Amino acid sequence: MTDRELSGRIDPTPSALLHEEVLRPQFQYEVRALLPGYVAVEKALLAEYLRLGVLDETQARAHGAALHSIDAQTLVADPDENLSDIAFAIERHVTRLVKSPAPSWHVDRSRNDLQATAQLIAAKNRITDVVVELLRFTQSVRTVAGRTAELPMPGFTHHQAAQVITPGFYLAALGEQVLHHTRRLTATHDLLDVCPLGSGAMAGQELPWDRERLARLLGFARPQPSALVAVASRSWALETTAEMSLLGTSLSRFATDLLTWGGSGYEFIDLPADLSGISSAMPQKKNFPVLERIRGRTAHLAGYHIDMLLGQRNTPFSNLVEVSKEAGHHLVDAFSVLHSVLRLFRAVVDRLEFRADRMRAACDTDYLGGFALANALTLTADVPWRTAQVLAGRYVLGARERGLPPTTPDPDLLVSVLADAGFAVNDPAGLLTDSFDTDRALRRMTSSGSTQPDAVAAALAAQDVERERLAAWARARSEAVRQAFAETDRLLSLPEPAEESPRAI
Structure with missing residues (x-):
């Protein structure tokens, strides 16, 4: 031998x-x-x-x-x-x-639990790194939202201009949605924070290993209770890519809005030349391919998740190369793509310019106060709510047929519409002016979470608190791993590393 x-x-x-x-x-x-x-x-x-x-x-x-x-x-x-x-x-x-x-x-050793543990250590580190990147992204979003919370722009439902909002309100929604996904990723991390080591090949080990101690020395919260689950399951990989896929889906929707607003039909936003593109055949065009790249790359996240899901489906519940290696082939790619998406999107947000003149003009030329007019008819003239909706719609239709913009109210038309239905108001001109005034549309909203600038400021402040809580979570998880590895080195009388121990890339 x-x-x-x-x-x-x-x-x-x-x-x-x-x-x-x-x-x-x-x-x-x-x-x-x-x-x-x-x-x-x-x-x-x-x-x-x-x-x-x-x-x-x-x-x-x-x-x-x-x-x-x-x-x-x-x-x-x-x-x-x-x-x-x-x-x-x-x-x-x-x-x-x-x-x-x-x-x-x-x-009394097996490669099965060794490999499963090494994979989980890398996954935990990667999730923590993604959380940090997400918090950087939401900080950039918060900065732009804070300075654009009073710029009126149209908000859209069903692809149609609907109500007056602001970029700050919209970006606060982006920040809130990303923080939601960040919380889900931290929960995923903490659910998979179970150590497989000491499970052996599948049935446990013969020596009285202290699995609680092994878990602690590797920075895990606890050992995996089942030896079979420890080496057979890679559900943690599916859960991780699922969360990244969901995050990518949300980011793609926000990227779609920016692509729309940057189109020639709106021109609500602009990006600097070094983040823009040109047409090789149409010199008049300024394109934003970086947004197309962002949206396109989010599709990879869903694809990687489906690839891993299919790689595990219909396999025996035991340690398999098919599951532990082939099915997880693109896990690193998924993390890399997500980091790329976040870096690109953050660069866009940091240098995004909202064109206040174009946005205000779009608000001033569309009847975005129809909802407000219906509310006012109900609250000031006792018009039943559904009837008020119908009458407000008739006024808007009549004003458009006459070629009148919202900034030119027609009190006689409103009086006529109301009279035909048996109703009257005391100050039709004031009612119309108040309902269709772009600036008043922002101040009119009083509920929390609304587009009203003070409500946006409150939402951003709450996000600041949540961002710091999540940042503390990331610091604590990183420090737990660092201290655990350092404790192991001390137990073996090994020298401290000259710099921070390498992390999985």
């Missing part, structure tokens, strides 16, 4: 085809995306071996020092040396460096 043998069941050398098509790409991916987690898991297990008396302090420290030396350049996929498997590559690296490797190192 040679030291290079890793299995007594099969020829230990995989075929060149398997190495090139499957094993080497998977190895490179895991080194790039999961290596910090793999090393942290190996260290935590060393600390447990030491507690259990399986290894003595000298052995644990020697193996720990070898693990501590691993970085992305240390490991190479080698079908002869390590079967192009990252776990075997780590094992080979340690046994080469340690003068007398302990025979009991890696006793």
Whole structure:
């Protein structure tokens, strides 16, 4: 028997085809995306071996020092040396460096829970990073919303101008929706914050591992209660991509509105030249392809989720390469795309210009006060609400037929419309002026959450509080992982890193 043998069941050398098509790409991916987690898991297990008396302090420290030396350049996929498997590559690296490797190192171990734990460590870090990016994005949104809360613009329902709103009101809605998705991502993180380590291949392990301690040393809130769930389930990956897909759907809708408002039919917004595009054939055009890119990339998030969902569907509930590796192939891509979407969208928001003249003109030339007129008829003339709606509609129709803009009220027309239905008002001119005045339309709204500037300011202030709460959550989760890894290193008497430990990218 040679030291290079890793299995007594099969020829230990995989075929060149398997190495090139499957094993080497998977190895490179895991080194790039999961290596910090793999090393942290190996260290935590060393600390447990030491507690259990399986290894003595000298052995644990020697193996720990070898693990501590691993970085992305240390490991190479080698079908002869390590079967192009990252776990075997780590094992080979340690046994080469340690003068007398302990025979009991890696006793009662499985790659199944090792891999599941490394994947979850990376996923938790990535979710925390996304939360931080989302909070940066909502801060940019909040800044623009605060300075545009008194600029009138048309709000649309069913693709038709409906009521007077402001960019600040609209952007406050964007901020609120993104914070909603951020809260859901933090909840997803905390639900998947369960440690698989100590579950073995599927049925548990023979040594009395302290799984609570292992979870703590790796920055998890608790161990996964079921050994089978720990190694078989990747529902956490589906839940994570589902949340990113939902977030992308919401962002796509806001991007659609900006695309519409930037079109030649409205020209409510503008972007600087370095975020804009041109037509190769129509020199008069100024395009906004960055918004198309944002909207297009949000589709990838839904696609990645469906890909992972189908990859797990109809598979046995056990540890499978099909589920643990193939079905999760695009998880890193999903995170990368979401970061790209947020960076691009944040750049758009930071440099977005709302054209106040175009927006006000659109408000002043459309009868956006029909709802207000109907309310006033009911409250001042006792016109039944549904009847008031009908009469307000008749006035608007008649004024349009006469070619009158909302800024030119026709009190005689209103008197005639009301008289035909058996009603009258004391001040028809004042009623019309108040109902169709663009600025009064903003101040008229009194309910919380409305477009009234003070209500927008209150909503933004509440979002500031929530943003700080979520930022504290992100800081706490990052610090928990950092302290856990540092505690493990102290238990093994390993030196503190010169800089922050690498995170999964």
